[in-house]
Amino acid sequence: MRVKAALAREIGKLTIEEVELDPPKADEVLVRMRAAGVCHSDLHTYRGELRAVPPLVLGHEGAGTVEAVGENVTRVQPGDRVLINWLPACETCPTCLSGRHNLCERLPGTTFRALLLDGTSRLRTLDGLTLKHYLSVATMAEYAVIHEDSAIPIPGDVPFEVAAIIGCAVATGVGAVLNTAQARAGRPAAVIGAGGVGLSAIQGCQLVGCHPIIAVDLMESKLAFARRMGATHTVNASETDAVDALRDLTGGGPEYVFDSVGSAVTISQALGSARPGGTAVIIGLHATQIEVPISPGELVLRNKRLLGSFVGSIRPRVDLPMLVELYRAGRLQLDDMITKRYPLDDLPQAFHDMEAGTIARGVLVFGDER
Ligand SMILES: [Zn+2]
Ligand SMILES: [Zn+2]
Known part of the structure; x- marks a missing residue:
């Protein structure tokens, strides 16, 4: 399917354009994106300053609704609202079993190289250039194909834009206090x-x-x-x-x-x-x-x-739902953290505002529903 996406074809070259997205394979999920957080890591990545290098579709914070699922998917089904987890720990490697899910051994060869967990990609430009999925999720697009381990179901009363920032900024900051320190x-x-x-x-x-x-x-x-x-x-x-x-x-x-x-x-x-x-x-x-x-x-x-402290020393499938519940209980003021919303086309402006310090957190929104 054709979807609009924010991508870096090469280092330092940010464009918003239509790309081709293949359907989900086994263990994967197609998510219609509703919100995507704008983070310094996306900025550093399109500039070629981090481990994952272009060509890739940007975005690692996000939330949306499950549109379709591939074979063997058991944790989510079409219609579910999900928070995107860019730290899809396997929960079976020795490091995960020791409780350090944030350091899962399968991530360096896949997620941190901007590949899906089977080591491949479902994205390419209309002129045939294969695009990687930033942090295995590539949320700055109208739709994303992700592994089911990257999809955390959320209740219906949690706004998509709030769920989007929980998966990275909130997990990193709150987790450092609760888990690391x-x-x-x-x-x-x-x-x-x-x-x-x-x-x-x-x-x-x-x-x-x-x-x-x-x-x-x-x-x-x-x-x-x-x-x-x-x-x-x-x-x-x-x-x-x-x-x-x-x-x-x-x-x-x-x-x-x-x-x-x-x-x-x-x-x-x-x-x-x-x-x-x-x-x-x-x-x-x-x-x-x-x-x-x-x-x-x-x-x-x-x-x-x-x-x-890497991503708040979190165990994603334990801590992300906990942070969602703390928000629902009024213990985290996440609505106030989102100070500006942008359409996907305005990502360059969002990066500019983030560097200028005029916003707390900016979020890309897709469609009208919050
Ligand atoms: Zn982030
Ligand atoms: Zn692991």
Whole structure:
């Protein structure tokens, strides 16, 4: 079938065009997309800065309705509303069996290379160029063929646009607090970077009862979003020294510092500002090639923990439905996180707004239904 999609034919070349999508094979599902979150990873990918390289159809956050299923599909059926899970863990490899589904051994050879789980593709341009499926899902298209492990059913009262952001930004930010840091109530926390992931980490800190919750960013517009999401204090790191400010506001440093940026500067701010015995959690992936000097004094003499967190250390089929339920219970303010909606054709504008810091989370919407 012909579907409109956002794709990168080559590095740095973003186009919105009709492409050919083959029907689902065994274990696969055809989803009519209703919403797709706009994430920095999509931007970095079409620019060729991450592991999956063009030609591919972009998009990894999404939600929609199941239109058709291939042979052997048992978990969903046509008509189901689903959240797209771009981390389709096998749940049988030794790493999954150890509880680390986010590090599943089948993902590096398939999902992270933008292939479906059988190692192939169902997408091509009208002039015959085979297109990969970004993170096995390629949600920035009117329809997507995905493995059934990438389809998580959701209740009818969860808006598609909310479900779309739960699968990546929310899982990454809230998961870092709940799973990676296992943060405790009453302890001071800081979040560096107030984009979609940082705002989600702030909400995670609020969920577990950290206090105070301090947001750090370079842009005043993003700090305003952070206050709305539960930050009790904000620090503009373009005006003041973030480490000094965090120590002053907490009487010696936060117990937990979540770095949603992942640059050399922010990683050292996170480790440097955590109080003695505290924990710095690195969530963001600004660049994979940088080297960061780490002070053994901070780690040993001050007994700090430096932790990495990949997609919030989640087990997708356990944690994504849990996050959906926390939203339904009013414990996560996800409606407020979506500050702008765009048609698929306006993806370049959405990327522009994301980089300019004028939106909290932007979502592409397909059709009228939310
Ligand atoms: Zn994402
Ligand atoms: Zn696995």
